[in-house]
Amino acid sequence: MRKMSENQIQKAISNVTATLAVxxxxxxxxxxxxxxxxxxxxxxxxxxxxxxxRRILLKKERMVRS
Structure with a gap:
């Protein structure tokens, strides 16, 4: 993968965040x-x-134990 600029990284993260929000x-x-x-x-x-x-599964496991 080609190295991304900080601006490109921020735009990509913003796009993913917006998609998740939808x-x-x-x-x-x-x-x-x-x-x-x-x-x-x-x-x-x-x-x-x-x-x-792994993070999601651990969180789910903790919720089940509670």
Missing amino acids: EGLKANKVTISYGRKFFNDEISIDEAIKLTT
Whole structure:
């Protein structure tokens, strides 16, 4: 992937955030940080998905235990 400028990264994150809002969802700061790391070529898309999925499953598990 070609290196993105900070402006391009911010636009991409804003687009994803808007798309999620249309679906009634909201990205949290941690998930957005995974996106930034992906766009900065610090992690792969697979790693970003894995981290996000793990976070969601752990949160769901905590809710079930409560």
